[in-house]
Amino acid sequence: MRKFFDFIERYKEYFAFTALIVISLSLISVGDISKMGGFRSFVIGSVGRLQEFSSFMPYNALLISENRSMRELNLENSFEITKMRRALIENNKLRDLMTLKDHRDYLYISADVVGKSAIGLLNFNTLNRGKQDSIKVGMAVRNDLGLIGRIVGVSDNYSLVELIVNKDIKIAAKIQNSRIDGILEWVGGRKFKLKNIPKSYGVQIGDTVLTSSYSNKYPAELPIGIVRAAFERPGDIFQRVEVEPFAEFANLELVFIINFVSNPEREAVVSDMEEKLRIRQSKARRRR
């Protein structure tokens, strides 16, 4: 027995290490427990207040107000350009004579970025708008240039936006000119990959990429980025399309929250199906 205790004493670091690793893995397997109760809301509120307090440091008040007015003007111009381009394409194809869906305009709520957090490569921005401004989880966020992300947490006065430069985000997108739909994924830096575009479809460099009406998370027709490269790979039925986002994620200051929340029933069906597919894939992988 004494030998046993001596053995434990001798290697206590490694026993402690093993126990702590097991606890950590158990916590990870439980998932995001911070989502439970009001804890997450409390963290967002507290960190948001601290970030707002510290936000005075690098900013010049004059430049901020000038930037604000410029960006608001840019946003208006961006709407106009998007509408004009859309109208031109639709006219060219004589689709205006057909049953075109009326594209709804959404209400935009402007917000200041008061904090930025990066957990590894997951990027989040804290905005100074919260439940009191009718902000809800799931609302899309854009700036004057294009899509930024989606609200993932809200407290009374602050909200947390998950940026689209995140490997977990997949966006149903389409190329504006050809109206081809695909799935947009971040691949690092300022580069996205537009997947599922067949080789037979012509994709032009410089084409604008917008959110698709198939998206259950983002409203349709929001500008995302521009096609920078399109090439084919032997043996692949799809072409590889590289997209550069319009928005500069490193220096976001003023953003606009779109007062649009997707249908919860639609979202529940999609996420339920995604979960089932994920389980099926992991089972198939294990069998292999």
Place this chain on the structure above:
Amino acid sequence: MKIKFKPENTNKARNIRFIVYFVSAIVLSVANLTVINYISVEGLMPDLTLILCVLIAVREGQFVGVFAGFFIGLIFDFLSPDAVIGTGALTKTVVGLIAGWFHREKKTDFIIGSYRFLLIVLFSSIVHNAIYFFMYVKSSELMFMPFFLKYGIAISLYTTVFAVFPMLLKMPKKGYL
């Protein structure tokens, strides 16, 4: 000749040190989520909590180091708005174990005050980021190596730059560099 009382070896001094570590862990975690962002380069930020974790492990040894790593990671996970609880705890526990290997009784100040401390931080940070990025890309189509080489190494180097500050604090006037 009177023997001078050395407070470092008493339990009280040890407890005070542990309280200082705990407070530092909270302050650095909050700083990592708020003000440190202003010195980010291309979105990459130094990991100040990792430096603290290495510092504790080198000073107190491997046993304390793994516990310190676990709790520092856990504090950071809880304060991070959207972190998966446990990832920081796991990676920082590994850092505590690695850095604890370099603990030498009565030579801690010498190690922290020399370039060795930077090498320990760099090595621990590379292992930390390798584990973190492995977990990060696991559920996606991203390739581990390009991501790790692009971001992991850069974060490790940036973190090492900040490890210079504790090193300078502990470096003797006529240093070992």
